[in-house]
Amino acid sequence: MTTAKNVTAASPARRELSMPPRWTLLLRRREILVTAVIVIVVAASTAAHPYFWASGNLAFIFADSVVITFLALGESFVMIGRGIDLSVGAIMGLSAIVVGFRIQNDGLPLLPAVLLGAAVGIVLGLGNALLVGVVRLPPIIATLGTLSVYSGLEFVVTNGNQVDTIPSSITNLGSDTVLPGIPVILLLTLPFVLVSAWVLRYTTFGRSVYAVGDDAEAAYRAGIAVQRVLFLTYVISGLFAGLGGVAFLIYTSGASSTTGINDNLTAIAAAIIGGTALTGGVGGALGALVGSVFLTVTLTALSFVHVSDVWQPAGVGVLVLLAVLYDSRSRAGGTRRRAKRQRQGGPR
Amino acid sequence: MTTLALPRRWRVPAWGACLVLAIIAELVYFTLTTRQFAGHGTGMLDLTEQFAPTGVLALGLAMVILTGNIDLSCGANASLAAVIAGTVLAKGGGPGLAIVAAIAVSTLFGLFNGIIVAFVGIDSLLVTLATQFIVTSIATSVAGASPPFGFSSAFQLIGQGSVNDVPIALLIFLVIALAVIVTTGYTGLGRSLTLIGYSPRAALYSGIAIRGSLTAVFTLCGALSGLAGVLLAAYYNSAQPDIGTDLLLPAITVVILGGMDIFGGRGRIGEVVLAVFLLGFLSQGMLIEGDSSLSITMITGLVLIGALVIKFAFERNLRQRLNARMRRFRTLSRDPHGPEGHGS
Numbered sequence: 165m166t167t168a169k170n171v172t173a174a175s176p177a178r179r180e181l182s183m184p185p186r187w188t189l190l191l192r193r194r195e196i197l198v199t200a201v202i203v204i205v206v207a208a209s210t211a212a213h214p215y216f217w218a219s220g221n222l223a224f225i226f227a228d229s230v231v232i233t234f235l236a237l238g239e240s241f242v243m244i245g246r247g248i249d250l251s252v253g254a255i256m257g258l259s260a261i262v263v264g265f266r267i268q269n270d271g272l273p274l275l276p277a278v279l280l281g282a283a284v285g286i287v288l289g290l291g292n293a294l295l296v297g298v299v300r301l302p303p304i305i306a307t308l309g310t311l312s313v314y315s316g317l318e319f320v321v322t323n324g325n326q327v328d329t330i331p332s333s334i335t336n337l338g339s340d341t342v343l344p345g346i347p348v349i350l351l352l353t354l355p356f357v358l359v360s361a362w363v364l365r366y367t368t369f370g371r372s373v374y375a376v377g378d379d380a381e382a383a384y385r386a387g388i389a390v391q392r393v394l395f396l397t398y399v400i401s402g403l404f405a406g407l408g409g410v411a412f413l414i415y416t417s418g419a420s421s422t423t424g425i426n427d428n429l430t431a432i433a434a435a436i437i438g439g440t441a442l443t444g445g446v447g448g449a450l451g452a453l454v455g456s457v458f459l460t461v462t463l464t465a466l467s468f469v470h471v472s473d474v475w476q477p478a479g480v481g482v483l484v485l486l487a488v489l490y491d492s493r494s495r496a497g498g499t500r501r502r503a504k505r506q507r508q509g510g511p512r
Numbered sequence: 513m514t515t516l517a518l519p520r521r522w523r524v525p526a527w528g529a530c531l532v533l534a535i536i537a538e539l540v541y542f543t544l545t546t547r548q549f550a551g552h553g554t555g556m557l558d559l560t561e562q563f564a565p566t567g568v569l570a571l572g573l574a575m576v577i578l579t580g581n582i583d584l585s586c587g588a589n590a591s592l593a594a595v596i597a598g599t600v601l602a603k604g605g606g607p608g609l610a611i612v613a614a615i616a617v618s619t620l621f622g623l624f625n626g627i628i629v630a631f632v633g634i635d636s637l638l639v640t641l642a643t644q645f646i647v648t649s650i651a652t653s654v655a656g657a658s659p660p661f662g663f664s665s666a667f668q669l670i671g672q673g674s675v676n677d678v679p680i681a682l683l684i685f686l687v688i689a690l691a692v693i694v695t696t697g698y699t700g701l702g703r704s705l706t707l708i709g710y711s712p713r714a715a716l717y718s719g720i721a722i723r724g725s726l727t728a729v730f731t732l733c734g735a736l737s738g739l740a741g742v743l744l745a746a747y748y749n750s751a752q753p754d755i756g757t758d759l760l761l762p763a764i765t766v767v768i769l770g771g772m773d774i775f776g777g778r779g780r781i782g783e784v785v786l787a788v789f790l791l792g793f794l795s796q797g798m799l800i801e802g803d804s805s806l807s808i809t810m811i812t813g814l815v816l817i818g819a820l821v822i823k824f825a826f827e828r829n830l831r832q833r834l835n836a837r838m839r840r841f842r843t844l845s846r847d848p849h850g851p852e853g854h855g856s
Contacts, residue, residue: 306820309817316807484641488638
C-alpha cells in the first residue's frame with residue numbers, strides 16, 4: 165500500500181523530466197481520445213457492414229444519443245463539483261410526461277414546450293439543490309430519495325395514461341436531417357453543449373465548480389460560496405434533464421410512467437466515459453456529448469455484429485470499467501474517502 | 513482501542529428508539545384502519561415474508577456501507593441468483609443444488625467486486641455501477657425468452673412456508689440478522705470494517721488487512737444477495753431477470769433509514785433490522801389499503817428524506833452544543849476525533 169502511494173506521488177515529477185511527444189499529450193485529453201476511438205469503431209463497423217456508414221444509420225445514432233447527452237451534460241456539472249445526481253432520469257421522465265400531455269391535449273407549440281420542460285426541470289432540480297446545498301445531505305442519499313419521489317410522481321401524474329400522439333411537426337425534428345447523417349435534433353443540442361462548455365471553462369461560476377470539486381475546503385478559503393455553487397449545479401442538472409425530457413418527446417414521440425427509469429446510471433456512465441470523474445474537479449461539457457455518442461455508436465456496432473440486445477447493458481458496464489481503469493485519477497482513494505475526510509473536518 | 517469507533521454500550525440508542533416508536537405507531541394505525549392488516553394476529557407475520565428478501569439484501573449492503581463503500585450491483589446480483597436457481601430447478605436439479613448454485617454464482621460476483629475495489633483501488637460506486645450492468649445482462653441472457661417458473665413445493669417452502677405460523681423467510685432473515693450483528697459487533701472482521709469506514713488512514717496505520725477485509729465484505733454481500741434472490745424466486749414461484757433489481761433502492765433506503773452513515777464507520781445493524789420492519793410494514797400496509805406500488809415508492813423516498821433531514825439537523829445541533837462546551841474547556845473543538853468518543 166505504502167509503496168503504491170510513493171509511486172503515484174513520484175510519477176508527476178518524472179513526467180516533467182521526459183516530455184512525451186505532442187500527439188500523446190493530445191490523447192491525454194479524454195474528449196479527443198474518445199473521439200478517436202469513435203472513429204475507429206465506426207471505421208471497423210463500416211468495414212464489416214457497409215450499411216453502418218449509411219446516412220440513415222448515422223442520423224439514427226446521433227439522434228439516439230441526444231437524450232443521454234442532455235442528462236450527461238447536467239450530470240457533468242454536478243460531478244465536476246464532486247456530487248452525484250441519481251435523479252436525472254426521473255426528472256427527464258417527469259418533464260417528458262408533463263410537457264407531452266400539454267402538447268397532446270392543448271396543442272402546445274414547440275418553443276413554449278421547451279420552456280415548460282426547462283421550468284419543470286428547474287423546479288425538480290431545486291428539490292435536489294435544497295437538500296444538498298441548504299440541508300447539506302450527502303448528495304448520493306438526497307438524490308436517491310428524490311429519485312424515489314420523482315419516479316413515484318411520474319406514476320401519479322400519468323394516472324394510468326400515456327403520451328402517444330405528438331404532432332408530426334414536432335416529431336419531425338427527431339427524424340429530419342439537415343445534411344445526410346446529421347439530424348436536426350443534434351443541431352438543436354449542440355448550442356447547449358457549447359454554452360455549457362463555455363460556462364464551465366470561462367466564467368467565474370464555471371471555475372468555481374472545478375475549484376469546489378477539487379477541494380471544497382480550499383475553495384471555501386479562497387472565498388468561493390461553496391454551498392451556493394453546489395446549489396446551482398443541481399439546478400443546472402435539473403434544467404438539462406428537463407430539456408432532455410423534451411428531446412425524448414421529440415425523438416420517441418411518446419412518454420409513459422416508466423420513462424427514464426433506467427437512464428440515471430447510463431447518464432453517469434456517459435459522463436464518466438467522457439472524462440468527468442466522480443472524484444470531482446475534472447471533466448467538461450464536451451465529454452458528455454462525446455461520451456454519449458460513443459456509448460450509442462458502440463452499442464449500435466454491437467447489434468451490427470449480431471450481439472443480442474440483452475448484452476447492451478453489459479457493454480455499458482464493460483465500457484465504464486475500461487474508462488475507469490484507463491483513468492488513474494479515479495484510483496486509490498476515490499470520492500467517498502475524500503468526501504469523508506472533508507466532512508469530518510467541517511461542521512456537521 | 514476497541515471502543516474507538518463503536519458506540520458506547522450503555523447509551524440509549526436514540527435512533528433505534530425512534531424507529532421502534534414509529535413501527536408501533538404504524539402497526540396500530542394500519543390495524544385500526546385496515547381490517548385485513550392484523551388478520552387474527554398472523555396476518556402481520558405473513559406480511560413479513562414479502563419484505564424478508566429486501567431485509568437480507570439490506571444486511572449485506574449494510575456491511576459494505578459500514579466500510580464507507582457501496583454495492584449498487586446487489587439488486588442485479590439477487591436477480592441473477594434467482595434466475596440461476598430457477599434454471600437449475602427447471603433443468604431437473606434438486607432444491608439444494610439450486611440454492612447452492614445460485615448463492616455460489618452471486619458470491620463469485622461479490623468476490624469480483626471486492627477484488628477490483630480492494631486490489632485495483634477503484635471507487636466502489638464505479639465498480640459496482642459497471643458490474644450492475646454486466647450482471648443484469650447475464651441474468652437476462654440466462655433467463656432467456658421464457659424465464660423459468662412453477663418450482664417444486666419443497667423449494668417454494670423457503671419463501672412461502674411457515675413453522676407454527678412464523679414464516680420461514682422471516683426466520684432466515686432473523687438468523688442472518690443475528691449473524692451479521694455478531695460479525696460486525698463482536699469479531700475482529702467487524703471491528704476492521706468499522707475502522708476502515710471510520711478512517712481508512714487510521715485502519716492502514718494500525719495494520720488492519722484493509723484489502724482482505726474489503727474483499728471479504730463484498731463477497732459476503734454477494735452471498736447475501738444470492739440468498740435474497742433465492743428467497744425471491746421461492747416467494748414469487750418464478751424467476752424474472754429483473755426480480756431483484758427493484759430491491760436495490762428499498763435496500764439502500766432501509767440501510768440509511770437504519771441510521772447507517774453513508775460514509776461509513778457509524779451505524780448499528782440492529783437499527784437497520786428495525787428499519788427493515790418499519791419500511792416493510794409501511795409499504796405492505798399501504799398496498800393493502802389499495803395504494804399502487806409506485807406511489808409507495810414515492811412515500812418511501814419522502815420518508816427517507818424526512819428522516820434524514822431530522823437526523824442531520826439533530827446531529828448537527830448536538831455537535832454544535834458539544835463543540836461549544838468543549839471550547840469552554842479549551843479543548844480542540846475543530847479536531848473531529850476529540851469530542852467524538854467522549855459523549856456529552
